[in-house]
Amino acid sequence: MDSTLKRMDEEIDLQETFLPLIAAWKFLLLLSIVGAILAFGVSFFLRPVYEANATLFVQSNSGLSKALGDLPIPIATHDTNSSYFVTLLQSRALADRVIDKLHLMNDPLFTRGDHLTRQKAVIRFQDNLHVIDNKSGSLVISVRAGSPRLAERIANCAIDALDKLVVTASRKKAGFTSAKIAETNRDLREAEDELRRFLEKNDIASVDYGTKAMIDELRGLEASLVENEIQLEQIDSDLRNGGDLSSLANKEVERRALESSRKYLLDRKMQLTKKLGRLPEIAAKYARIQRRLAVLSKTYEYLNQQYQMARVTQQGEDTDYQIVDRAEGLKRPVSPRKLVNAGIGGVVGFVLAVSIVNIKSSRGRQEMLRRAASRSVLEDSTKSSHLHV
Structure with a gap:
């Protein structure tokens, strides 16, 4: 069978x-x-889903990559900064900014009738925002939402939030000097009030020419020390934030030169301070107030100059990326x-x-x-x- x-x-x-x-x-x-x-x-x-796309072009770092590639040691490099911008676009910080700006947690097209916690809203936002990194150097930001208008608003708001998250050298310097200006302005007003009260209370005609000369030299030294200190703080901040090798090397050389100059200024200041210490009390106090006022005035002037330069540089600074196309919502749904x-x-x-x-x-x-x-x-x-x- x-x-x-x-x-x-x-x-x-x-x-x-x-x-x-x-x-x-x-x-x-x-x-x-x-x-x-x-x-x-x-x-x-x-439920229909609509899409909006925006395009950014990331500036190339090919010059730096080539320079690093010529070194006799292996160093991993990238031709573009695209990974930095992709990370920012997919970050929680950007999601929080866009959610708050557009009030997405109260938008029924975004929540779809669900009661979203903050964490769930961020996860949904990140699920609906996709970044396509093209080899040509362009980044395509693709957003999907319940309406073409909402998708368009989210994509464009993400681009605007990206600009706030990108930290350039001039922006860091402007923020640093702005804080210093506010602090110096307060100290300057206090010094002016102290001098006014001192002049109202005392007669300073007895201060001789030699004392005034020492006072002038000492306040010049202290102004130079303040300027030196500000430059050192700025360079230390730049070194902590990193950068390309050539720039870091130059900043390290500049930092050592400033430290050497600061040592000389401190030695000379100590000599003059000892001489002024032997003056009568009223002359010494007058010298101290004048020095402080002169130093703060010089510092305020210098900081304002640096702040304005940073602002001008910031306006014309290359932000490492360019907005090629802002988002425009597609009228036809992409799904279903x-x-x-x-x-x-x-x-x-x-x-x-x-x-x-x-x-x-x-x-x-x-x-x-x-x-x-x-x-x-x-x-x-x-x-x-x-x-x-």
Whole structure:
């Protein structure tokens, strides 16, 4: 019986596999159409999703990369700063700024009727914002939302928030000097009030020419020391924030020169302070107030000059990226795609129909094989009985 089943199984060719499908073409077509219609109909009940795209172009660092590549030691480099901007765009800091700016936690198109916590709102924002890093140096910011207007607003707000997060050298310097100006302005007003009270209370006609000369020299030294200290603080801040190798090396040399100059100024200041210490009390106090006032005035003037220079530099500074295209929401939803869904539904219906036909055909073949095997057994038993007779 086993040999009979094997022989009959070998006789089944491809025609017996495809003939049932051809015979059932109406059934295949019917299920394909039903699947397409069902998928197309379901698409109308799905929430539409719209998309808005913005494009940035990141400036190249190829010059620095080439310089580092020429060094006799292996240093990993990147041709662009794109990874820095991709990280900022995908950061929680940017998400928080955009969510607060657009009040997304109160926008039904963003929440979709869900009660979102802050953490869930940030996760949803990051899921809907995608950054495509092209090899050409461009970054495409793609945002999906419940309306084209919302997608457009989120993408453009993300670009604006990116500008606030990008820290340039001049912006750091402007922030540093701005804080110093406010502090110096307070100290300057206090010194002016102290001098006014001193002049109202005392007669300073007894201060001789030599004392005034020492006072002038000492306040000049202290003004130079303050300027030196500000420059050192700025250089230390730049060194902590990093940068390219050549710039860091130059700043280190400049820092050592400033430290050497500061040592000389401190030594000279100590000499003059000792001389003034031997003056009468009223002259010494007058000298101290004058010195402090002169130093603060010089410091205020210097800081204002540095602040204005930083502001001018900031306006014309290359921000390492350029906005090529601001976002504009697409009027047609990107999902659900009704025709695509209908096509997928049709394919699913066709596959289901093929499976049903194959299962029925397989069962029919098994039944046919079983009957053939039974006939073969019956014939063999009949022949055996005839031989015995």
